Amino acid sequence: MTRGVTRRPLIGLVIPAAVAVLFIALPLIGLLAHVDWSTLPSQLVSTDVLTSLRLSLECSIIAVAIALVIGVPLAYLLARTSSPGRRVLRGLVTLPLVLPPVVGGIALQTAFGTTTPIGTVLQHVFGIVLPFSTAGAAMAEAFVGFPFLVITVEAGLRSRDDHYEEVAATLGARPWRRFWRVTMPLAAPSIAAGAALCWARALGEFGATITFAGSFPGTTETLPIAAYSSFEGSGQVGEAITLSLLLLAISILVLVVLRDRWLGALR
Amino acid sequence: MTLNAQVRTRLGSLHLDCDVSIESNITVAVLGPNGAGKTTLLRVVAGLLPIDEGRVEVNGTVFEDTATRTWLTPEARRVGFLFQDHGLFPHLSVLDNVAFGLRARGVDGRTANARANEWLERVDLVQYASSRPSALSGGQSQRAALARVLVTDPQALLLDEPLAAVDASARLDLRRALREHLATFAGVRLIVTHDPLEAASLAERVVVLEDGHVTQDGPFAEVSSRPRSAWIARMAGLNLLHGAVSSGAMLLDDGSSLTVATDVQGPALATIQPRAVALYRRAPDGSPRNVLRCTVDGIDPEGDRWRIRLTGQFPLVAEVTPAAAADLRLAEGGEVFAVVKATEIDVYSV
Numbered sequence: 001m002t003r004g005v006t007r008r009p010l011i012g013l014v015i016p017a018a019v020a021v022l023f024i025a026l027p028l029i030g031l032l033a034h035v036d037w038s039t040l041p042s043q044l045v046s047t048d049v050l051t052s053l054r055l056s057l058e059c060s061i062i063a064v065a066i067a068l069v070i071g072v073p074l075a076y077l078l079a080r081t082s083s084p085g086r087r088v089l090r091g092l093v094t095l096p097l098v099l100p101p102v103v104g105g106i107a108l109q110t111a112f113g114t115t116t117p118i119g120t121v122l123q124h125v126f127g128i129v130l131p132f133s134t135a136g137a138a139m140a141e142a143f144v145g146f147p148f149l150v151i152t153v154e155a156g157l158r159s160r161d162d163h164y165e166e167v168a169a170t171l172g173a174r175p176w177r178r179f180w181r182v183t184m185p186l187a188a189p190s191i192a193a194g195a196a197l198c199w200a201r202a203l204g205e206f207g208a209t210i211t212f213a214g215s216f217p218g219t220t221e222t223l224p225i226a227a228y229s230s231f232e233g234s235g236q237v238g239e240a241i242t243l244s245l246l247l248l249a250i251s252i253l254v255l256v257v258l259r260d261r262w263l264g265a266l267r
Numbered sequence: 268m269t270l271n272a273q274v275r276t277r278l279g280s281l282h283l284d285c286d287v288s289i290e291s292n293i294t295v296a297v298l299g300p301n302g303a304g305k306t307t308l309l310r311v312v313a314g315l316l317p318i319d320e321g322r323v324e325v326n327g328t329v330f331e332d333t334a335t336r337t338w339l340t341p342e343a344r345r346v347g348f349l350f351q352d353h354g355l356f357p358h359l360s361v362l363d364n365v366a367f368g369l370r371a372r373g374v375d376g377r378t379a380n381a382r383a384n385e386w387l388e389r390v391d392l393v394q395y396a397s398s399r400p401s402a403l404s405g406g407q408s409q410r411a412a413l414a415r416v417l418v419t420d421p422q423a424l425l426l427d428e429p430l431a432a433v434d435a436s437a438r439l440d441l442r443r444a445l446r447e448h449l450a451t452f453a454g455v456r457l458i459v460t461h462d463p464l465e466a467a468s469l470a471e472r473v474v475v476l477e478d479g480h481v482t483q484d485g486p487f488a489e490v491s492s493r494p495r496s497a498w499i500a501r502m503a504g505l506n507l508l509h510g511a512v513s514s515g516a517m518l519l520d521d522g523s524s525l526t527v528a529t530d531v532q533g534p535a536l537a538t539i540q541p542r543a544v545a546l547y548r549r550a551p552d553g554s555p556r557n558v559l560r561c562t563v564d565g566i567d568p569e570g571d572r573w574r575i576r577l578t579g580q581f582p583l584v585a586e587v588t589p590a591a592a593a594d595l596r597l598a599e600g601g602e603v604f605a606v607v608k609a610t611e612i613d614v615y616s617v
Contacts, residue, residue: 164354164356166315166354167350168356169314169342170342170344170348171367171368171415171416172342172345172371174340177371181367185359186358188358
């Protein structure tokens with residue numbers, strides 16, 4: 001099909017569009033311009049940076065694990081049931097996406113804080129204290145990240161009907177076998193994409209984590225929190241920039257891994 | 268071994284209400300237009316769709332009986348279902364696909380793979396054992412799906428439009444191959460199709476299902492030569508008339524009358540072969556012949572026989588050679604006289 005006259009772009013839109021590109025590009029360029037490349041290698045392997053990196057990886061991986069265990073079943077039920085409450089449920093699940101993370105942190109504090117009923121039971125029966133602990137940081141990250149997994153997996157499951165499950169049933173497979181041998185393998189690509197998104201969000205999580213878990217080096221001070229503290233508190237702008245660069249590199253990595261899933265649809 | 272199904276169920280606008288009894292060791296085709304409920308019937312037998320009322324039984328095992336609230340899950344029914352799209356799992360190799368049913372029924376991996384391999388040999392697909400189903404052609408994937416079903420030794424074999432997912436050029440060979448494979452299975456063989464040719468070539472018995480009801484049942488030759496519905500008559504390429512016969516005349520439902528040569532009395536159906544309809548520009552005389560004044564509604568050239576659709580007292584299709592059509596100067600909207608000999612009208616009781 002030939003391009004029609006109406007497909008010609010409006011020249012007047014080029015200027016705001018160029019501003020948009022600069023808006024994204026300039027801060028990134030600024031960040032790169034302020035990197036002290038000579039001290040970068042030594043800063044990257046400094047104990048402080050490595051400690052926050054290890055903590056960040058730990059917390060974000062636990063967050064993804066929590067999201068997988070509870071998020072995939074929820075996505076499955078949202079995709080395969082047609083109960084009237086489903087829309088409300090989906091709205092509830094996606095709330096953390098638009099909720100200010102600080103509010104999420106405060107909400108977690110009010111539900112699981114040491115003075116709350118649940119917090120008391122956790123502390124006295126199981127010996128678990130969530131606020132201001134590594135487990136709490138992981139929990140805050142899971143809270144903010146798991147909607148990404150649920151939404152992605154639900155869309156993946158919804159893109160197929162239950163035809164292959166029917167085929168498996170006529171071949172003698174019982175419901176759980178159908179789930180593990182047919183439903184899950186077919187949903188694997190969307191589960192992987194959802195987990196990657198969830199992980200990226202958990203890794204960058206700041207507001208909910210600092211509110212619920214605070215910023216204790218080695219316990220709850222993850223990469224973004226460490227970047228903020230060194231930038232704001234101790235005035236070590238160099239270290240803040242190094243940490244930012246590290247997070248930027250990870251973000252780009254996620255983007256590259258998922259490029260076909262995200263950008264493929266737009267091409 | 269038999270399959271008995273009395274099914275009464277509603278699904279959307281479809282109201283399926285049919286009783287079928289299928290004996291084993293012959294292939295029975297459920298033939299009917301799209302939306303008649305053919306696939307629904309198969310899904311009911313396989314247990315993929317519960318029914319409102321009725322009973323399904325295969326080889327003495329009650330699968331479902333709404334009167335006694337009996338219900339067997341699809342996995343407990345041991346029914347082989349060949350889906351229209353073949354339903355091969357895209358994430359498994361061809362071998363794992365064929366072994367799936369055995370593994371699901373608790374056969375250990377080695378035995379399952381060995382038996383799956385045997386079947387791949389039988390359907391000539393051993394070289395594709397480790398391929399993904401996407402690497403198979405339509406015919407190959409059909410054979411893989413058939414092997415996957417037959418390796419589990421099912422009690423009945425249900426095939427839903429088995430040749431629909433195959434391109435037309437390969438259909439002739441596939442039909443023959445399918446017939447040979449079907450013959451090796453001794454149980455109940457039920458095939459669903461909307462294509463009379465497929466029913467004729469694959470099945471010994473044809474059950475015509477229209478709008479959820481069985482309208483005809485018997486060998487294909489009988490069903491197609493004595494159609495009981497407009498759909499099957501059209502499929503067989505025949506003109507079908509409804510009416511009542513008394514003393515050599517058939518009074519049609521629309522009030523017109525035809526001279527017929529038959530012993531049948533009372534309500535009857537009659538078929539006229541399109542090539543037995545002769546066309547004239549002027550009304551001829553002589554009897555015993557039926558002369559009908561008609562208008563040409565449409566002309567469908569089909570090879571060396573042109574099908575002329577006529578309207579008049581009742582719609583009629585005639586078949587003439589292109590030369591005759593030119594001679595008659597046939598044109599849409601033109602007037603023509605259709606003549607049918609009484610002996611060319613096949614009359615049979617309703």
